[in-house]
Amino acid sequence: MLFLSFPKAWHLAGTWSEQLPSNSSLIGMSQTELMMTLHSIFVPLLLVISYFLFLKLSKSESKNVKG
Numbered sequence: 001m002l003f004l005s006f007p008k009a010w011h012l013a014g015t016w017s018e019q020l021p022s023n024s025s026l027i028g029m030s031q032t033e034l035m036m037t038l039h040s041i042f043v044p045l046l047l048v049i050s051y052f053l054f055l056k057l058s059k060s061e062s063k064n065v066k067g
Contacts, residue, residue: 027034
């Protein structure tokens with residue numbers, strides 16, 4: 001409980017929140033850099049998941065046709 005009574009770092013004068021320029025983002029990337037990073041992560045992930053779902057559906061369809 002003693003730790004909770006101390007003021008948080010972002011409320012103290014002279015911390016990073018006051019030194020941050022108002023037009024920059026907190027992660028240090030521009031909008032274009034952020035979108036390129038997110039696309040490079042999620043597009044391959046989406047392709048892999050859709051590929052495995054396609055294989056699963058095609059196997060279940062082939063079992064239904066044979067049996």
